Amino acid sequence: MSTLELSTVTVPAASMGPANPLPPLRRLRDFHAGLEAGVADAEMAANLEYGHVTSLLPYTLQDGYDRERLDTPLRVAVLDNGILRAEVLLDLGGRLYSLRHLPSGRELLHRNPILQPANLGLRNAWFAGGIEWNIGTIGHTPLGCTPVHAARIDRPDGTPVLRMWEFERLRELVYSVELWLPDGSPVLYAHVRVVNPNQEDAPLYWWTNIAVPETANTRIVTPADSAYHFTYDNVLHRIRVPVAGGIDETYPGRRGPAADFFYDLGDHGRPYIAALDADGAGFVQTSTAGLRGRKLFRWGTSIGGRNWQEWLSGPGAGYLEVQASPARTQLEHLRMPAGATWSWVEAFGLLACDPADVHGRWAGTRAAVGEALDALAPAEALDAALALATAQADEAPGRLLHRGTGWGALQRRLREHHGDRSLRFTGTPFGDDTIGRDQQSWVRLIDSGYLPTPAPELPPASYTVGPAWRELLEKAAAGASGNWFSWLHVGVSRYHAGDTPAARAAWTRSLGAQVNAWALRNLAVLDLLGGDLMAAAERLLSAHRMAPRLRALTVETLEVLIIAGRPGDALSTVDRLDQEQRWHGRIRLLECHAALDFGDLARAKRLLDDGIVVDDLREGEDALDTLWWTYHEKRAAAGIGPLDPAARVRIRREHPLPCLYDYRMHETG
Known part of the structure; x- marks a missing residue:
């Protein structure tokens, strides 16, 4: 019998802390800037140019978290039909936290043993694991760390359905996700519905992002012969699948840097993506035709990639992400007509094949997995589920379970x-x-x-x-x-x-x-954007004197003082801070930077030797490795003047980057 209940799970979790009250006035990172996408066809090229967002407003940043994890009860909705058990985090974007196959006791997702926010989301805070529902613009959704509305409805046969919904403020779209487990079903169904209630077209960005366990023998299987390969060189390449450049890229845990692979499913049959282990078993996702894109993201096997995974999930909890979208790549927005409603059904479950087939030649692997998928979750069942979900989409919720x-x-x-x-x-x-x-x-x-x-x-x-x-x-x-x-x-x-x-x-x-400090700060941002660094620094110093305990304002003040060439004032500002701020990792990093610029190598050395842990280190941020080698170069240059390139190479060889500071997203730094 299928059930839906409310419960709690207790997880070692870092507090999200207070939201940042300063309006995010700096432009969002433009993922299209400098992008080389000559391999894109006309449709993709148009989507790459469409829907750019420059501002995160009206959202504010969520950067008040730390790394002190305490056992924390989290509210969950639990679906169970005796075959699968699904746990959904209602206060954290409706994230599907766990999907357990009960007969085998196998967890199908990366069920993160900790909850550690990190600076990977649009609003900064993001955490790894489970299945998240990404809507908004390029990057992890602004709603991933906020509560969702949730209610129960019932299918005509009595199957309980968890319906979650929210309003996305960047695009002013309404979306909902319904989850249900029919009696006897080996798959969890998800009905996703997005409504554009506006009188103008709206850019749609959606990715269902699924974290699954990674081993050296995990193979990613999807019905594709080619993929768009995107790495940190900002070039979109087109490669063959499974082997490109002599490497079988369908085994992401074996080697290689962090990278995205957007599979071109073409006309190769029903869409799906699976992550199967050495025994030929593992997670599979499939959908109705509305989701044409499939993606693999791997952290890679470099020290930086491993450190990021440990940062997010603790030791020994490696994972990778398989994803699905209406678009073919994550660099695109789709044009959603005014008043339109788009919906599709996804299914998630445990798929098992003969390991010899899974780890054999690609054509045979795809055929075997496709056959097993048809037996597990027939395409007609998904089509029927979509028809029924569409018919019930406007049915008023029954029992309200949670408030967003x-x-x-x-x-x-x-x-x-x-x-x-x-x-x-x-x-x-x-x-x-x-x-x-x-x-x-x-x-x-x-x-x-x-x-x-x-x-x-x-x-x-x-x-x-x-x-x-x-x-x-x-x-x-x-x-x-x-x-x-x-x-x-x-x-x-x-x-x-x-x-x-x-x-x-x-x-x-x-x-x-x-x-008031708030208008002063906003004017300082305009000064900074206009290139008047001295005016920006003075305004921020004035604002900081009025609100010295606001850490976000402290960080901005120190950053601008350093950029303006006033490291002494930055150090004096740090010296006046309360102890809580003095020990914050981002502020210690800026203090070390200012000490290096000021020539106080002893102060910089103390900070580096003590260890600087930046709670909100950004993905791709090179501040820690730059700081390390800048210190050693300045120490070596003391008394002898500028270093030549050969000397810099020698210093890097003699002072390798400690693991503590290695979060580089590619092998060469």
Whole structure:
């Protein structure tokens, strides 16, 4: 009998900490910049150029976590039919945390033994493991570390269905994921539905990202003869599958640097991807025709790749990712028409084949796996599941199980203020009862045209952007209720709209109404972007004196002081910090950098010898290895002047990078 229950799992987890209250004004990384994609056909080339996002707003960064892991109970929804047991993290993006095959006792996913956030997500915080539902833009979803709405509905035969849904604020799309385990089913079904409620086309980015255990004999099987290969050289290559350059790339755990492989499924039959072990068994994912893309990501076998896996999952818990998408590569956005609804069904389960077939010649491997998949999860069953899920998609939820964020409800109220009912959904409702503290001020702005004003020493809690919000904010600021806080938010709205001079004017008016650290900081970002490093440094120093305990502001201040060539001021700022900030890894890294620039090699040596652990080290960030070799080069150059290239090579040979500092994503550093 299939069941759906609420429970908890206890996991050693680091606290997410407070959200960063500073609006993320710096441009998002452009993954297309400098991309060489000559192998792309016309359709892919158009998708590569479409849908670029430059700002993370209205989201804020989630960078308040640390590395102190404590046993933490996490709320989960549990589906069980006696064959499979699925655990879903309701407070963390609806992540499918575990999928266990009960007869064998085998865990099919990488069930992470810890929960350690790291700087791999769009909003910074991301954690490894399970199956995540990526929507938004290139990168891990902004909703991966936030709660989702969840409810139970029932199929006509009584099978319980877990329905989860949320509102994605970058694209203003509504998405839902339904999970169910029919009686006797060897696969877990997932119905994904994305709705564009807008009057304009919207860029869609979706990847179902699945972490599975990795061994040296894990083979990735998918119906493809070629793939698009993307590495850190920013070039999209087209390679043969399985062997390219004399290496069988379908065994990702054997050798090679970190890399992405986007498989070209073409017309090779039903889409699927499997990760099968030495015994020919393992995880398989398949879908209806709506998901045409399949991907493999490997961390690689370099020291840096192994360190990243240990950072995210602890010792001995290596994993790789297999993924599925409506697009062929993760560098694309698809054009979703106004008012459109796209949906598909996926299935996940344990697939077993003769190991001789799995690890034999590619054509035979694909044939054997395809035959086993047809027996495990027939394509007709997925098509029927999609038809039934589509028919029930607008059915009102039965028992509400969990509450997500209030942003969908807030946006619904804003639209209804203008007579637009496009966010009223019966199947995935955004009710007023979901509105929380972060949305209350904005409800007041909608209802009364007034934005409640906190004390200036308190940082803003949230932001809204877009034409409708800007109109309300401009009216509030220009009217009798205009104050420093209204002008602060007007500036953010103008900046998001691309009107930088008008944003500067708004933040200047905010300062004129009431001196506050938040307008000073935002103006400093504009100074920095405009190349006026000294003005940026002075404004940040002033802002930091007003809010010295806000770590995010401390980090920005130190970064700009160093860039502006003022390492002495950076060190003096560090010396005045409270102990909690002094010992934070990112601040210790900046202190070491400033010490090297200032010529205080003894201070830099103490920091490096003690060990610098940067909680929010970014994927691909070279700060630690650069710091290590900069110190040794400066020490060697003391008294003799600049080093020639041969001397730099010798120093790197004599002072190899310690494992502690090696997070390089490619073998050559």
